[in-house]
Amino acid sequence: MHILTEQPTTALQYSLSEGYPKLREQLKERMVKNFGIDMENNELIVVSGSQQSADLATKALINEGDGIICEEPSFIGCLNTFRTYKAKLYGVKLNNDGMDLEQLEKTLKENKNIKMIYTIPTFQNPSGVTTSLKVRKRMIELAVKYNVIILEDNPYGELRYSGEDVPTIKSMDTTGHVIYAGSFSKVFSPGLRLAYMVFDKGIMEKIVVGKQATDVHTNVFSQMIASYYLEHYDLDAQIEKIRLLYKHRGEWMLECMDKYFPTKNVSWTRPEGGIFLWVTLPEGIDTQKLLSESIEKKVAFVPGVAFMTDINKPTSCLRLNYSTMPDDKIEQGIKILGELLKSKLD
Numbered sequence: 001m002h003i004l005t006e007q008p009t010t011a012l013q014y015s016l017s018e019g020y021p022k023l024r025e026q027l028k029e030r031m032v033k034n035f036g037i038d039m040e041n042n043e044l045i046v047v048s049g050s051q052q053s054a055d056l057a058t059k060a061l062i063n064e065g066d067g068i069i070c071e072e073p074s075f076i077g078c079l080n081t082f083r084t085y086k087a088k089l090y091g092v093k094l095n096n097d098g099m100d101l102e103q104l105e106k107t108l109k110e111n112k113n114i115k116m117i118y119t120i121p122t123f124q125n126p127s128g129v130t131t132s133l134k135v136r137k138r139m140i141e142l143a144v145k146y147n148v149i150i151l152e153d154n155p156y157g158e159l160r161y162s163g164e165d166v167p168t169i170k171s172m173d174t175t176g177h178v179i180y181a182g183s184f185s186k187v188f189s190p191g192l193r194l195a196y197m198v199f200d201k202g203i204m205e206k207i208v209v210g211k212q213a214t215d216v217h218t219n220v221f222s223q224m225i226a227s228y229y230l231e232h233y234d235l236d237a238q239i240e241k242i243r244l245l246y247k248h249r250g251e252w253m254l255e256c257m258d259k260y261f262p263t264k265n266v267s268w269t270r271p272e273g274g275i276f277l278w279v280t281l282p283e284g285i286d287t288q289k290l291l292s293e294s295i296e297k298k299v300a301f302v303p304g305v306a307f308m309t310d311i312n313k314p315t316s317c318l319r320l321n322y323s324t325m326p327d328d329k330i331e332q333g334i335k336i337l338g339e340l341l342k343s344k345l346d
């Protein structure tokens with residue numbers, strides 16, 4: 001409220017496309033301190049959600065028919081962004097330690113139209129997988145070798161609840177090949193539509209012109225709220241609380257799955273953070289069809305097909321989320337789903 005009484009004009013007038021200057025400075029400091037990202041050679045702008053980072057990167061760098069490599073599975077929102085620009089999507093299998101490097105290099109070698117690699121290296125949506133340091137380093141080497149951009153989408157990176165942090169790909173970027181997308185959505189509020197994009201100074205003008213053409217600037221009032229919060233409250237302490245809650249819920253969901261899910265021919269990821277896990281059923285079970293039966297029993301999940309580069313190919317995978325439901329609902333849901341799966345597999 002006090003923002004509106006003390007700085008009404010700043011809060012309600014048009015503003016700079018790059019973002020509210022004070023928030024940009026606060027975020028740059030955070031990038032250096034918490035993520036080891038060099039802000040000497042890079043620029044940071046505030047955007048309206050990290051969904052917009054994907055949109056602006058594609059708008060600035062991708063022409064119709066250009067190729068974008070995506071993890072298979074990957075986040076549907078960004079896959080759809082790439083599709084709207086008529087990019088050609090190339091799926092590369094996601095292993096437990098990140099993209100399959102052999103397939104990644106083969107795809108780069110064989111398709112000269114590829115301009116970008118899209119990755120969610122930490123607590124990936126939908127799988128919960130974290131890309132290892134070894135794979136991250138190789139991804140950068142390959143990006144430099146084939147001269148393609150890596151779009152590193154990291155909305156869940158701060159939500160680690162066990163294991164060791166892995167450096168961001170951007171923090172290892174010395175050649176300007178990585179665009180980093182961070183977001184307030186998973187650590188502060190998704191409704192404020194606040195995120196930030198860090199990239200080599202050389203593409204600043206292109207990105208800012210794209211931003212101007214899309215929405216002039218991100219909601220200033222939202223930016224001022226975030227800036228005030230960063231100045232007067234402790235965001236890291238708040239994130240710590242979220243981590244503890246998700247640790248509890250994630251571990252509880254896994255405990256329930258161990259108890260109620262069939263184990264033969266069914267596997268699932270065991271994330272060290274984030275909000276999702278990924279279940280793989282035997283081939284031949286179409287999880288899109290399974291969803292209708294599950295919904296009749298009042299349990300929802302997202303079928304794997306939603307996260308694939310080819311949305312017409314049925315998959316036997318599904319995504320579960322553990323961040324929003326209380327313990328009793330998690331147990332109830334997993335029990336019902338477990339019984340449904342057992343009835344299909346017996």
Ligand SMILES: Cc1ncc(COP(=O)(O)O)c(C=O)c1O
Pocket residue numbers: 048049050051052075077078120125153155183184185190194195
């Ligand atoms: C991997 C990934 N990228 C981007 C987004 C979009 O986030 P934002 O609310 O910052 O636009 C999401 C949201 O679920 C996501 O999971």
